[in-house]
Amino acid sequence: MEKRPGFLTFYWDAKKGKIWLEISRFNQELLYYPTLAQGVGSNDIGLDRGRLGQEHVVQFQRSGNRVLLIETNYGYRALSLDSLERRAVAESFAQSVHGGFEIVAEENGTVLVDFTPFLLQDAVGAIQAIAQTRQGTFRIDPNRCALYLPHTKAFPQNTEFEATITLTGDAPGPYLREVVPTPTIVTMRQHHSFVQLPDLTAPDAYKPRIMDSRSGYFGIDFFDYASPFSQPISKRYIARHKLQKKDPSAAISDPVEPIVYYMDPGAPEPIRSALMDGAKWWNQAFEAAGYRNAFQVKLLPPDADPMDVRYNLVQWVHRSTRGWSYGASITDPRTGQILKGKVTLGSLRVRQDYLIAQGLVGSFDTNGADTTEAVQMALARLRQLAAHEIGHTLGLPHNYAASVNSRASVMDYPHPQVDIVDNAGNPKLSLANAYTTEIGEWDKVAIAYGYQHFPKGANEKAELDKIITNYIRRGLKYLSDQDGRPEGGAHPQTHLWDNGTDAVAELNRVMQIRHIALNQFNEKKIPVGTPMANLEEVLVPLYMFHRYQVEAAVKVLGGLDYTYATRGDGQLVTQVVPAQTQRQALSSLMNTILPTNLVLPEPILKLIPPRAYGFNANPREVFKRRTGITFDPLGPPEAAINLTLRLLLNPERCARLINQQALDPQQPGMSELVSALMGQAFGMRLTGQYNHSDQIQLLLRHKLVEGLIGLATNKDTDARVREVAHNGLMAIKKKYLRGRSTEVEYKTELQYRTSNRNPGYLHWMIRQYEQNPQQAPVATTALVAPDGAPIDPGQEWLDGCSWH
Template identity: 55%
Template structure:
């Protein structure tokens, strides 16, 4: 029998319990926790901002956290990427930055991110606390304390560093390239790029994703699709001090911003606060009009860039020095080659990085910004190496003449001119500047516009590309840098000083409009476009069509070097045949177009104005020209030069036209693609709805019914041609019908726009039934379309396809930006590939 414990034993147990509580459980735990010194014996120490300890035997990386509760900056990035433009995940890609702090609770340390999107800028601590506790924080990781000493704690950071911090698996899944997940057994710390400096600590890791069902983009770039290995980089950075003064955002100024809600704002003011994004730049003599700076902005160019491109990038980046000089800063902007021993991921280096991909893609400028203030900490440019080959291909199509042995110096000159401009453009983004797509209406006012090559004609109708791209920074760029960085007089009203600078550029005729007003294919401003030239989009479209005709009429085998497969002529033909695509987009915006600016109340002028009926009619006339057989037909000499793709050259290349004819070049597919491009823009649901609105408001302005009548007259009611041009007519007519059906069922269009489209479909059905023809091809065409229409009217909710438009070759700046948003109709998925 087990006896009950005596009162003496109970008393002893209680005494021990009170002893532990009185002496402190924490002390007891502390006595059991080793010191950092003893715990890290035999490990490699890396002292710095966050001191690291490397345990080579166990493959673990430990972090010594010296200051708990102190806010620092953390951001992940990709040191070694995937190499696929379609999936993303480029070398050097930087992910969003986070203000974080290490918070201890017992034996656990949490990596916590405060919510700086919601603040209270006030001295009232309780008011701040009320906002802080109203919105969620984010805990990015939890660490166990392994050792401590002198107020410092040691935690195992290995698992944190070996995570898929860039979301690579999600990117692969999102682009439908397979189902992948992190395999911890194939992940490890990458020591050569793991370093700690006084103000930043950089950790790099090799991570491997395993999975299956790899898509074509992934198969193109991985040696084995069952294992995708990348290198993930983690940066912990000391936040800037409090000596930086944020500058308030003005929508007219042409500078990017950070925004947040300030709940300490008086009720009669906007709760949303916006600061511009800019580097810190301080004059040595703040009272001097032009002064040396305390610390210049230095950009480094990737030494992995080959010559002569490297020199072009350095030259283009240097253009910004002139803008800073005009803003009052002497020797404030410098460009150097990145030292061989420097880590490109290091926060201390503003970098222009050269990145390789398996297919051509976009370049971009970004970096790391302090989300609290808008101060730019690191500027980072990514330039895709295949971009220069795109520009060379454009030049090759325009003026290439490979007759025997020829160096074609003009081709390389144009390509390098574009590289200088591209470097300046992307660096401009890292300085805080957004796109200014209306700048091309004021000469060549900005490198922040997307430039189409300026192609001129000599008096004897020869193509001239000697002035394809401008040299040097633009006038608008100087204005934007001055607004962002200029030192205003002490005590001056900053908003008033910015307003003065805005009025100065407006008085010179300069304007600022950015992406939201240019990129959507249905956008309305008649001057704000990507890849266009000139002040008037209609005039430039007419000029571009003239250039295109001359190039196509003179197209020959001399467009490719000797020894090149003849089939490769198609790769040169594509950008020439589609040479007018961006001016088509620009001219389409004149139809139902509206001119406006980012006007503030109190400014003089009208905030919005409709494009005149004369200009709209002129634009429609030019757009309809792009749908005629005369414009769409290829010269016979061109078609006779292009054989099927040879062995070893994929027939499904994204750089050539899709086709219905197998390996053989399809003479109708280019016409179909180009016509679909024009119709997608002209009959965009937003534009169709605006046409209805504008005619209701002012009957002198063209309405949707009038536009559709002219379109139908040009296509369905035009005299039927024979042969090749007749087949082009029928392709375009089917496309017109398909677009009308799509518009009639498009929920993004207004009900009246849909009704008018439905009316015109009905009228067209009756007209086709009464059309008499002995042309067997036209008879087949009519009967086919009637059968589809009968099915549509019998059940309008069914998906009806008259013609599924072919996908265009690869996207801008060579391909088209319009995808097949017609397939299938009634799906209402009208996404546009605008990048």
């Protein structure tokens, strides 16, 4: 057999296709984690190239002629020098055995085991991921699995194994059919890494740093049963790389060992250079924290293995559809030390950014076009994206409150900033300031908290408190994922994909930008020779350009300003958004469902034909429709109406409105919200002509009634919310649906549809709801907006970015 010496020495038996592992490190902890080396290529399933699995601190333990691979339970421990106290905790909680092996040979305390079955398992949970996304029931086919030798290697500090894994199943779902050549057979490569853990007893050992809720860090948490009962049992450490100064006494010093990130050479130019430029921004933050050349970015050497734990990697990944990018890390579960940063960047995002720029400023004349502005915007977005995802691998979560401080953090989700330039009364759009070009002030604060070196004898907790106190005094803000989400979110300044200090003022400005862009939309938005039907893909992000600012402004309504305050730090704890500000938000939101703002200009409708044979559109990238192959002029307005109504009639938001008004009668309540919606939908008389605007008005009425019935019949909704929704329906019936269709005859559909006296369908819906609320009429399937977030990809993956 061929011997491969290293951290874990193994032998390759070519005749039997087996790997025999040599084990001499008994009862010594090491780190094990699986990785997906070759992905499936579907953003929806999530099985991407480079996907990291969970870390496990394991050790080999011998019992007779068997060896067990046992995981230590570090979620529960005792930080005590008393071995009996530590033993009591260890024996109180379960462990996990990841593998069992029969000893086939032994020599001088070293044993040999067949490691092949362990390596030929579904270690990354691909079967589960396929099942969870409803893509079929699959199982491993052992006859179609084998070890993959090119990426099976032993290094001094880690040993890497890789295997080709084949899953077979029946009735594969559409995502699999889209990316797998034979969808019933899914073959991928899964990787297993065994890594030497840092020595916690070494003189220069990594020192954990305590997490503060205001610090802006991911981390680890565990129960410490050695804690005095008068102190919290839960302990938290931040996640960070190990970084030390060569000269601890110097204000600015080179590091003992820099943090180096390596760029995937598979990223083409000019994309590669843009990504490397954005990644290098982090050196600005480390310089501000007292380090020189502490953060470096290099191209991955040709002979380097990207799976080697010694390489922090920025990987360029291809999928069949655009999707999220990720920043993940391999972390020591004992201390929070980051051992390897791994960034996954989806290759199709840049095309969507270019498409957005194309729609905003593009103009393709007969002889070509100057695409410089669009290209520069797309590359600027890539720089910001690289910095953002690397920030996750440095230990930082999102900071969705940074945009109110002049884009103070790359850890926010940035919407492109579009400026309106007045050109002699002819407004034009500019992308010159679309994205930031450097690291943010908040990012410098966060890096200082995590990585700054303090002089010998200094009180580290006091020094860390100073960093937090200083940023609070400067007016910087930090709020993260749960605060930024639009559904149920309440903070008036913490949003995804927004700009500016005032969400409502920015919504008004964005609506103006949208109006200019739609008025300037014509066939020159696509190059000569492009199918005219492709104009729809360019139209989608323009028509829905306001979608994320709607999500931001709606949180002002029923909003609550707050911080991650701790006792004594002087920060605002909670404060209800002023009533006037809430009513301004409601007024601006009503403007987003005004038919005159939603109607598509007739010239645009005439530009979009059905698709040519063999050139079908990606259904994710175009508006949903009810008209078959022809473009549906009511599809985009319905998507926009559904967006605003869904957010305004969110049950949690409605409950907050009721509670706020109960405490302060001057505040707008849910009844005021429903009244505003009723006035918008029914207060405006129809023109009496069968036109686009009237149809949108009727559509708004239908959607409002459906939304109120949905609220009133939702058993999980606050009873007071259901009551207000019910009262709204009764008010609509009494005030706006007073006519009786049986007494009026209409000669044409036009007269019937546009009459304000005829109750028709809406009256029938409300009557059905009254007679049997539990069997209320089912709402029409909503035409939702095409995939948009993150202003690039479609699928909402919880955080959008992930961290392990």
